[in-house]
Amino acid sequence: MSHTRRISVHVPLPLLAEHGEEFASRLPGQVVLICQSGNRARQANERLEAVGADPDSVTVLDGGIAAFESAGGEVIRGKGVWAMDRQVRMAAGSLVLAGVTASKVFSPKFAYLAGAIGAGLTYSAASNSCAMAAGLAKMPWNRSADEPGLGAVLDSLPARP
Template sequence: MTNPAITALQPADLKERLANDEKIMVIDVRTPAEFETVHIKGAYNVPLSMLSEHTKEFAGRFADGAVLVCQSGARAEQARERLAAVGLETTTILAGGTDAYEKAGGDVVRGNQRWDMNRQVRMGAGSLVLAGFVGSRVVSRPVGFLSAAVGAGLVWSAVSNSCMMATVLSKAPWNKASVNPTLEATVRNIPTATGSVTVS
């Protein structure tokens, strides 16, 4: 009986392998602003939106293997699935994302501090639900439908594994990075060959 393929690398394992100078390509698929706030030392930023539009171009750069990273693992898994769809099977995801890596004692780089997107979405959704409830009591009962709309949006977010509120919030002024990477600059910064990444 064969064991199923392991598709996640544990944070402590990545920390140890990087400490041993293994040539592991770490690709962070969060937004440039999230990457600027905190990222794994030595990681390259390839936002999921960019990778989604140019999957084949990046697949050629990751042919020797890569560890895909995001905040918690969901976007990294989406990136892995997109790369697998164009024939690249040598990528894995970092279990628990950047937070788990830092908690495991991994080396991270910090920049301009801002709330992570998950926290911003919780604040936004909670505020809208509260506003809908209070508005239905103070202003007019139909304002309560705002709470229902947010609830429906959260259900759809879970079913589709996407988040419209996060997409909207990512365009807010406080979520803009000091430098927005272009496709050309991003591709140019990623080495063409690294040591292969295997998970055991």
């Protein structure tokens, strides 16, 4: 009985975007792209197809890890940071609370802080983008010290069959 060797390789989306051709040329047969919600995996798939990867060899896990887990799949998580949406809710809520409190204690002008956060959240929902999430993503706790570089990722890929 033969067993297929399966590996998991973490490839940051910006690294794939910059070096898509190299990854496409090194894909080891059948590949499943996975991220938390499926959005970044779809972006990775689009990038790989744009640089010539065989569309039949690349699959996106629909709904990502969240859907897999909801369907009863086992996900083993290491110690991690809060999900980005939770970080945004905490930051936005804290700024609104601080603005309202400061408007009562110090100056009514602090209410503008709460209004600005509300306007930003409204724009975020309408545009499906989030400046606060983009800013929080650059914070040190969201930057993995051991995020792999190009050489480490390419070296971790098996030789093509």
